Amino acid sequence: MKYLVIGAGPAGVVAAETLRKLDPAGSITILGDEPEPPYSRMAIPYLLIDNIDEQGTYLRKDDGYFASKNIDVVVGRAESLDPASKSVTTSNGETLTWDKVLVATGSRPILPPVDGIDNEKVTTCWTLEDARRIAAGITPGAPVVLIGAGFIGCIILEALVSAGANLTVIEMGDRMVPRMLDDRCGSLLEKWCEAKGVNVLTSTTVKAIEPDGDAVKVITSDGQSVTANLVISAAGVKPNAEFLEGSGVTLMDGGIEVNQYMQSSVPDIYAAGDVAWSKDFSTGEFGIQAIQPTAVDHARIAANNMVTPRSVEHQGSVNMNVLDTMGLISASYGLWQGVDGGESTELLDEENYRYIRLQFDGDQLVGANTLGMTQHIGVLRGLIQGRFHLGEWKDRLVSNPLQVMEAYLAVTQGA
Amino acid sequence: MLRSLSIDPDKCTGCLQCEMACSLENEGIFNPARSRIKVFTFHEEGRFVPYTCTQCDEAWCMHACPVDAIKMNFQTGALEVNEKTCVGCKVCTIACPFGTINYNRVSGKVIKCDLCGGDPECAKACPTQAITYVDSDATGLEKMRAWAGKTDNAQHAAG
Ligand SMILES: Cc1cc2nc3c(=O)[nH]c(=O)nc-3n(C[C@H](O)[C@H](O)[C@H](O)COP(=O)(O)OP(=O)(O)OC[C@H]3O[C@@H](n4cnc5c(N)ncnc54)[C@H](O)[C@@H]3O)c2cc1C
Ligand code: SF4
Ligand code: SF4
Numbered sequence: 001m002k003y004l005v006i007g008a009g010p011a012g013v014v015a016a017e018t019l020r021k022l023d024p025a026g027s028i029t030i031l032g033d034e035p036e037p038p039y040s041r042m043a044i045p046y047l048l049i050d051n052i053d054e055q056g057t058y059l060r061k062d063d064g065y066f067a068s069k070n071i072d073v074v075v076g077r078a079e080s081l082d083p084a085s086k087s088v089t090t091s092n093g094e095t096l097t098w099d100k101v102l103v104a105t106g107s108r109p110i111l112p113p114v115d116g117i118d119n120e121k122v123t124t125c126w127t128l129e130d131a132r133r134i135a136a137g138i139t140p141g142a143p144v145v146l147i148g149a150g151f152i153g154c155i156i157l158e159a160l161v162s163a164g165a166n167l168t169v170i171e172m173g174d175r176m177v178p179r180m181l182d183d184r185c186g187s188l189l190e191k192w193c194e195a196k197g198v199n200v201l202t203s204t205t206v207k208a209i210e211p212d213g214d215a216v217k218v219i220t221s222d223g224q225s226v227t228a229n230l231v232i233s234a235a236g237v238k239p240n241a242e243f244l245e246g247s248g249v250t251l252m253d254g255g256i257e258v259n260q261y262m263q264s265s266v267p268d269i270y271a272a273g274d275v276a277w278s279k280d281f282s283t284g285e286f287g288i289q290a291i292q293p294t295a296v297d298h299a300r301i302a303a304n305n306m307v308t309p310r311s312v313e314h315q316g317s318v319n320m321n322v323l324d325t326m327g328l329i330s331a332s333y334g335l336w337q338g339v340d341g342g343e344s345t346e347l348l349d350e351e352n353y354r355y356i357r358l359q360f361d362g363d364q365l366v367g368a369n370t371l372g373m374t375q376h377i378g379v380l381r382g383l384i385q386g387r388f389h390l391g392e393w394k395d396r397l398v399s400n401p402l403q404v405m406e407a408y409l410a411v412t413q414g415a
Numbered sequence: 416m417l418r419s420l421s422i423d424p425d426k427c428t429g430c431l432q433c434e435m436a437c438s439l440e441n442e443g444i445f446n447p448a449r450s451r452i453k454v455f456t457f458h459e460e461g462r463f464v465p466y467t468c469t470q471c472d473e474a475w476c477m478h479a480c481p482v483d484a485i486k487m488n489f490q491t492g493a494l495e496v497n498e499k500t501c502v503g504c505k506v507c508t509i510a511c512p513f514g515t516i517n518y519n520r521v522s523g524k525v526i527k528c529d530l531c532g533g534d535p536e537c538a539k540a541c542p543t544q545a546i547t548y549v550d551s552d553a554t555g556l557e558k559m560r561a562w563a564g565k566t567d568n569a570q571h572a573a574g
Contacts (some may be wrong), residue, residue, distance in 0.1 A: 010481060040481035046502040052482075060483055062502065078448055102521050293479045293510045300478070322505045329518070331509055374505075376453075378475075379514030386512070409464050413424070 001026040003306060004088060004096055006078045008032025010040055011041055011273030011295040013059045014326045015102050016071050017302035026307075028070070031088070031096065033077035036128050038066075041106075042292050044131045048159035054128060076107070081247045083266050099268065100306040103249075103256055104299065105240035106274040107290060112147065112235045116209035121216045122231040125156045129194075137230040140164030145228040149176040151321055153234035154189075158326050160232070161198060168199040168226050170206055170218070172235075180321050180332045184346075185369050190352055192328045199226075237290065239275045252277040255288050260313045262302035270306055272298035281316035281385060282334040282366060289319050315327035318385050322377070328353055331377055334384045335359055335367035342366065345398040356401045361392040365404075376405045383408055417492040420528075420535060422465050426545035429454055429463035436540035440531055445446070449519070450499045451528040452537045452546075465537075465546055466526040468515040470494055476527065479510035493530040501525060 003019050005012045008030050016030050031248035032038060036054070055061065066073050076090035087097045109124040111117045123133050138144060142165055146153055149171035160167055169176075175186030176193070190200050205221040209231060218226045239255040250257045251267035255277035262270050262278070271278075273295035277286050294317040304312040322331045338359040340345050346357035354372035358365060365383040383404065384389075390397065393407040426501040434450035442449045452467040470493050477485040477494055484500035485507065487493070496516075507516050516527040528535075530548075538548040 014478070041525070042481040042504060042506070043502055051502055056482060056500070056502070058483075059481070104527035118419075197476065292481055292506055293475075296478050320509045322507065329505070333509070374508070374518040374520065376514030376517065377508050381509060382512030382514065385561045405453075405458060405466075408514070409455055409458070409466060413464070 001307075002026075002097065002099045003150070004098035004101045005030045005104060006032075006088065006101065007106055007273070007275070007370055008034065008038040008073065009104065009106050009273060009295070010042075010059060010292055011104035011106070011299040012102070013038045013299075014296050015104060015272055015299035015303045015306075016066075017069065018300050019307060020069050020071060022304065022307040027057055027072075028107040028260065029072040029096065029338065030066070031074050031076055031078060031090065032313050033091070034127060034129075035039045035073070035075055038073065039128060040292075041126060044125065044128070045156050047128075047131050048135055048156070049162045057128065078243050080243055080268075081249075083249075083269065086268070101269050101304055102299075102306065103241070103244070103264070103269065103271045103275055104273045104295075105243075107237040107239045109233065109290070110236050110238045111233055111349070112206065114206050114208060116211070117233070119209050119211065119216055119231070121228065122209060122233060125152070125232050125234060134160075134232065135163070137167050138163045139229075141166055142229045143215070143227050144235065145170060145226055145231045147218075148234035148236070149173075149200070149202070150234060150236075151177055151180055151323065152237075154323050154325055156232065156234065157193070157198070158324060161196070161326060165230075166197075168201065168218075168228070170195070170203045170204050170220060170226075171200070172205050174203050176200065176202065177323065177330075180323070180336075181330055181371075182336060182357060182369050184348065184357070185330055185355060185371050188350070188355065188371060189325055189330060192353060193325065196326050198326075203279040204335060237274070237279075239288065241275055249414070252286065253288075257286070258314075260315075261305040261310055262314055263299055263305060272302045279314060279316035281318045284316065289317060291319070291321060293317070293320065318381055320381060329372060329374055331368075331370045331380075333368045333380050335361075337367070338367045339366060342397070347401050358397060358401045359402075360390075360394060360398075363390045364388065365390065365397075379405050379408045382412075386412070388412065418530075418533075418548050419470065419492070419551045420467065420530070420538060421547050421549045422467075423545050423547075424462065424464040426466055426543045427454065427463040428545075429456060430542065432540040432542060433465055433537035436536040437528075440536040441526070449526075451515075451526055463540055465541075466515070467537075468494070468511075468513065470528075470530070471513070475510045475512060476507035476516045479506045481506065488529070488532075491530045491533040493533075494527070495529045496525055496527060498522070498524050509520055 039057040144165035256271035359367035436446035437450040
């Protein structure tokens with residue numbers, strides 16, 4: 001069997017490894033369009049603060065690792081895919097054929113439609129190449145503007161500040177990370193950032209970016225002008241699936257629609273990771289979560305079904321995020337906004353920036369937001385994904401939401 | 416034959432010797448807050464439940480790690496965190512459905528049970544044999560692992 005994996009991120013690499021495990025004799029090729037060995041975007045913030053070097057971002061560290069698994073890694077960009085001849089044409093003019101193909105091409109950042117956004121002082125923070133540019137552009141005390149305080153924006157925020165940037169963050173929403181944190185969490189996070197010297201402008205958009213000598217001026221919707229040596233845009237992403245146009249593969253909002261086997265609308269074409277329009281565990285609805293753990297879940301399931309059709313079903317991935325913003329750790333799980341007719345409970349210690357809010361549907365936990373908590377956080381996933389009935393422990397959690405670990409032990413072990 | 420920690424909460428008296436031994440072995444200090452095994456107290460029921468990583472087959476933590484910092488020690492079967500490689504991103508801490516891999520603010524890395532390289536101090540310290548280090552197919556472990564199945568994202572077809 002001949003497998004082609006397009007995309008050399010975490011989804012592509014984990015899929016290739018799983019394919020190898022399940023089919024020792026198959027031919028496996030990973031095609032990726034970045035020049036570096038397969039690496040993890042998630043590690044970029046740690047590269048920016050010199051916590052690791054570039055090698056530290058590589059998904060697999062041992063020299064010759066892929067060769068030792070008999071996995072070919074080819075650099076090139078897939079430009080079109082033809083299901084009839086089961087082939088992919090690359091930017092190098094090569095044609096690669098396959099019996100089964102996995103599309104794991106991830107997504108890429110989009111720039112907001114703003115006058116002057118094409119200024120060379122504006123960059124995204126997505127690839128190792130971007131990271132090198134940012135590292136070179138930040139000198140201690142340099143004024144930097146970050147457009148977007150979503151999940152990715154907030155993740156790089158810490159690295160930018162640690163690298164010495166004098167940072168202004170501009171966010172369109174009314175609070176930071178509006179799609180991951182509730183009002184209370186988001187506002188506390190903003191307060192925390194302000195206290196650490198970051199200038200946070202919420203409910204604000206960028207109107208224009210104007211050249212200003214060696215720097216630029218970022219003009220905001222409320223008429224402010226912020227000078228910056230570097231502007232980093234983290235204002236949304238788009239799936240890398242355009243090369244499938246005309247192939248017959250169904251796209252949803254730009255992502256590849258997949259069924260429970262991670263299979264696209266065309267047999268023998270599968271998709272995984274940030275490019276896949278797939279099922280959310282909590283809502284049962286389809287969409288793109290764009291997080292690392294989901295990419296890896298997808299990859300393992302897709303690879304299983306590529307080797308043995310319809311062998312493993314995807315039940316939906318739990319949406320979960322963890323964020324460290326200059327020492328303040330926040331996390332979100334599942335339906336953190338709550339459900340109609342559900343109940344919620346919260347505990348707030350504003351002075352110490354500690355907060356937990358649990359969301360219930362009946363006596364099941366369906367979502368959570370936390371701030372300032374680091375111990376036993378994962379058990380929230382266990383409770384949500386196990387769909388455990390909490391029984392009397394629900395009332396106990398309502399009166400003390402910090403007892404999640406005890407609740408878990410009680411309902412799973414009869415403790 | 417691989418060995419595993421087996422925990423029998425009925426025998427636990429809540430003396431916290433295991434937490435002390437763990438923190439001394441791994442952190443060089445007596446500080447239960449830094450222990451990788453944790454005894455949970457159920458005041459109403461008057462029960463104590465020691466709990467730590469089961470080195471589960473699914474290894475959620477290992478698969479979630481973006482930089483390959485968690486690896487299986489084939490001698491002991493333990494999943495071990497390589498401190499040098501770990502960047503402290505905490506993704507493993509939200510991915511482990513048992514809450515048994517945790518962020519340590521002091522080191523900026525995560526910590527989890529590594530079976531002390533095959534000679535777990537908690538089991539040696541426990542005066543009542545509530546924690547024992549036994550062959551992996553012994554009872555108790557299977558029960559703990561059975562929970563993992565309930566948290567699977569994937570449904571394996573029968574047969
Ligand atoms: C700075 C940053 C921080 C992040 N932090 C976190 C975090 O803390 N937690 C979290 O859960 N997630 C985080 N993420 C998101 C996480 O990185 C992604 O969810 C994950 O990388 C998705 O994996 P993937 O394999 O689907 O896609 P990607 O990692 O994007 O990999 C896609 C691969 O496909 C290649 N490719 C694209 N198009 C083509 C083509 N036409 N032909 C050939 N190759 C192609 C790309 O070059 C790349 O190698 C972060 C992302 C960024 C940018
Ligand atoms: S830390 Fe959690 S996910 Fe990792 S091996 Fe232990 S129980 Fe499994
Ligand atoms: S915190 Fe460390 S071990 Fe855990 S996922 Fe991140 S890099 Fe890997």
